[in-house]
Amino acid sequence: MDLASGKTSSESAHAFQPKHPALSWGVKIRRKLKSVAPFLGRFRPLVGQCCHQCTPESLGLKLLRNTPPLGFQNLTCVNERHTRYRGWLVRRVCCVLFVWGREVQPSPAGDRLHRVHNSERVRQALMMACSPDEAKATELVMPVVRHHLGRLVALIETFISPTLVRLVSLVLLKFLSLMFCSVQVNLNQMAALHRATQLKAPLVYVCVRQSAIDHALICLTLFCHNLRVPYTLYPSKVRQTWLRTILQRLGVILLPENMGSELEAEMDSLYSPVMTSFIGELLQEGAGLSMGISMDKGDGGQWMARVRQAITDGQVPDVSIVPVGISYDCLPQHFIHPQAGMMSALWFVVSLLKGDHRGSVRIHFTQAFSLKEMCESGKCRVDGGRPLQDLLLSAILYDRMDSIFGQKDVSWLLPPAVMPEMPPAERQQTIALTLHLMYSSTSNMAVMSTSLVSCLLLHKHCKGVRVSVLCRDICWLLEEVLFRNTDVGFGGSLVGLVHHALALLRPHLLLAAAPPTREPVIAPRPDWNSLVTLSQHCNLLTHVFIHEAVGACAISAMLSEVVGCGGGGDMEFDVVLGQEELMEKCLQLTHLLSAGYIPPCQTAHSFALDVVDSMVRCGVLVMEEVQRDTPVCDFMKRQGVLSWATSDNPDQSSDSDCEETDMRSFKLSQPSQCPELLFFLCSLLSVQLRALCWAFESLHYLPLPITETDCVSQLHAHLKNRATLDKVHHESSSIDLVRMALHTFIDLGVLTEDRQREAVYLDISPLFSQGGNKEKLLQFFSQFMYN
Structure with a gap:
């Protein structure tokens, strides 16, 4: 059965076959893979559940149910079954009938400008920006208000036109069918979203920024499933007046015309209070929001702060947050920078018409959770974090490990220059929420076929690999990914999977024929563009294997200390590793990780403990047997070992009250040779x-x-x-x-x-x-x- 939809392997493999094969050597690969058995999907993990520690009540609602899977839907595949009509004419206009049959809730601007102006926050900002005479005038005359709000007025008057939404959705469906071979959504997750709308709380969709079409995919998916189309926060500069007009009638909130970046806009004294009141008014109207968070810059946290402010001000009782994971087979490079030149855009259109390099997209909508519950639970916090230099400098310069047991400060996600009026406690809470959303969106992304192939070529077979060996390793890596409760964005036979991935990665690969069987050998091209592209495909797998990767690097550091060198062929592997020293190395490396690898509801020390356990679980480490006079399992003869603390109340005691803790020791599972898995990690x-x-x-x-x-x-x-x-x-x-x-x-x-x-x-x-x-x-x- 197919992993994705329950279809047979041959049916699903056909979806991956391009109309015109992109590889001249595709036939050679298929001939070699004919003898390989098709991959049979036996397990699909349940992904998308909210955090059980921060939002247990939201998890208890069971919006995302562990029921028999409803399967997946390709948004770009619209036929007469999606309409109420049948016939030969319907088959030719089915896409038009489908789009015009969707429900779109209109969201007119109305008197929103007056309501934003009358908010206490904006009135105080206007008083500070105006002279005393003008301040009196703003109480009565709206033209004076418009003069000082300037180009912010156009942003406030953004609205959603149902007719234009339908027209643009029709164009998007046709455009995406040329751009991708499929745009897959999980129908179980869409059913959970319909249940979430019954809670009567506005929905806020949050994704990690990857390309300019991220929000278009989110809005199109919601439109196709009769869910309310949200307002989109798109922090990019759009110069064309006609394009700004169209986007603003689709509910896209742009940057002001005279500002070039989010940071520049936030420095304006009126922008922040006006946008905070604007977001509150939108949520009060019941409208949804779609926003993105940047992984490297941290941009986007200020919008989540404004959503929280709407709850604090009492404009809405609660808001439901939906992290969204979007996975691309091949990232649309031409849409990363909206200011790309006309020639680049034309070249991209030509490549679409040719049908080259058409990847697929998988969209995961995770379970909605209550923002109010997450903030009030107190589990998701970053206050008390210490600067990185306080945590690591003593270990770097003086080899002291007393400071590494702490939390890292990540205040750069929402610097004080942005929304300076925000109290420190609320700022820290917003930073923790932003960090958690980055983690949730990334951890719920599906691993694509190009990610598996790129990871193996870059980190295991950088000098080249035979196709048969590559297929064997893909099966191994796929099982490891599924074992870690991470979904994949493909299904079908191994032949179709490998051919599809290699077709997309063909410009970045080298092909040779290995004598005497002439079996194809694949290797990455040794140039900057190819290796950087392969590395971008591997980023998600680094998140999936982050525990094992941190543990492997910590083990490598300890082994280097034993031999007094930086690694090499003479390294000794038959050594005993103490748990305390291994934990210290894991903590040091954990503090160097970028944001998004660890949720703020988990401490660095707890993460390091999970790292050690995962290394044992994956078979790299084995626990060292300690010779004892009395067996460990013979508790009757171990007198005085479990001597509890002074409390006589058994409800107040815990494992940490035990006075003696046995520190474990570990050895590598393959001490006689270089462990292949260790160096891959x-x-x-x-x-x-x-x-x-x-x-x-x-x-x-x-x-x-x-x-x-x-x-x-x-x-x-x-x-x-x-x-x-x-x-x-x-x-x-x-x-x-x-x-x-x-x-x-x-x-x-x-x-x-x-x-x-x-x-x-x-x-x-x-x-x-x-x-x-x-x-x-x-x-x-x-x-x-x-x-």
Whole structure:
């Protein structure tokens, strides 16, 4: 049976076959794979449930039920069965009939401008922005209000036109059918969304920003299933007046015309209070919202703060949050930057008409949860977090581990310059919520076929692999992904899966024929664009295997300390690893991870404990047997071991009251040889760790002090030159990794910030101007990599 829809393997495999095969060598691969048995899906995990720790009451509603699966639906496949009519004419206009039969709730602007102006928050902001005479005039005359609100008035008057929504949805269905071979949604999750609408709370959809069509996919899915189309927060600059007019009538809230970025808009004294009141009015009307959060910059948290403010002000009793995970087989690169040139757009249209490289999309709507419950539960918190330099500097410079047992401060997700009027407690709560939504959206994304193939080629077979071996490893990796309760965005036979993935990745791969059987051998192209693209496909699998990746890097660091080197073929594997030392290494590396890997309702220490357990579970570590005079299981003869604390009340006692705790020891499961799984897991995080090392080594080439923007661009150039000269590891020189490294250096205190009026200038800290401290920090980063 097919993993996705319960169809037979041959039926599902046919969906992956392009009309015109993109590979001239596709026949060779299919011939080789004919003898391979088709993959039979025996298990599909239930994904999309809300956090049991932060929102137990929402989980108890069982909106997302563990019932027999309803299957999946391809949004772009519309036929006469989706209409009430039948016949040959209906088959030709079925898409038009389907779209015009959908329900769209109109959302006129009405007197929204007056209501926003009359809010206490906006009135106070206008009083501060106006002169005393103008302040009196604003009480009576709306033209004066319009003068001071300026171009914000057009944003407030954004509304949803049902006719235009239907027309654009019709165009989108045709356009997406050319752009993707399928756009799949889980019907069980759509049924859960219909149940969530019965709670009478506005729905807010949150996704991680990947491309400019993310929100279009969300709105189109809701439209096709008769759910209310939300207002979309799209923080990009759109210059064309006609395009702005159309988007605003589709409910798209854009940036003001005279502002180029979210940060620039937030610096305006009127923008923040007006938008806060505007969002509150929309939620009070019962409208939904669709917003995105940036993983590397943290942009988007301010909108969640405004949603929370609507509950605090009493405009709505509660709001239901729906994290959305969108997975692409092949990310639409031309739609990442809306300001792409006309030639790029035309070239993209031509490629669509040719039908080249048509991937698929999987959209996961997770279970809606109560925002009020999450905020009041107190489980999702980041207050008390300490700066990264407080957590790691003592370990880096003085080898002291007393400070690593703490939480990392992530205040950069909502800096004080954004919404400065917000109280510190609410700011910390909003940061925790934003961090949790980043984690929830990412962890509920489906793993696509291109991710599996890219991960194996980049981290296990970087020098090339035979197709038969690649297929064997795909089956292994697929089972490991499903075992970790992560869904996949494909189904069908192994032949169709491999051919589909290789067809999409063909521009980034090399093909050769291995004698004497002439079996195809696949290898990644050794150029910057190919390796960075493959690495982007691997990002999701790094999230899936994050426990095992952190554990493997910690083990590698401990083994390097044993032999006193940075790894290599002479490393000794037959050693005993203590749990305490392993935990310390895991905590050090955990603090270096980017945002989104760990939910804020879990402490770093708890995450490190899970890391150790996962390494035992996956078979890399085995517990070391300790010889005892008395067997561990013979509790009757172990007198005095379980001596409890002074409390006589059994309800107040816990496992932590036990005075003696046996610290465990571990050994590698394959001490006689280099464990293959261990180094595969190490390689998953080596891309980020190598970027940290390269960026730190390149800091002394920069003309410091330097603005943050120039620092990113120049570091990016240095890393690309480094990869070109070494002819390896181009994947560690992407712009996203440069931003991540720069963020880490600022948090760690390597770079100091000088905030001036025109920009933020960075300079290296005097502490790391010394050669000895430079070597210690570089050694700290590199210890987790196995070379």
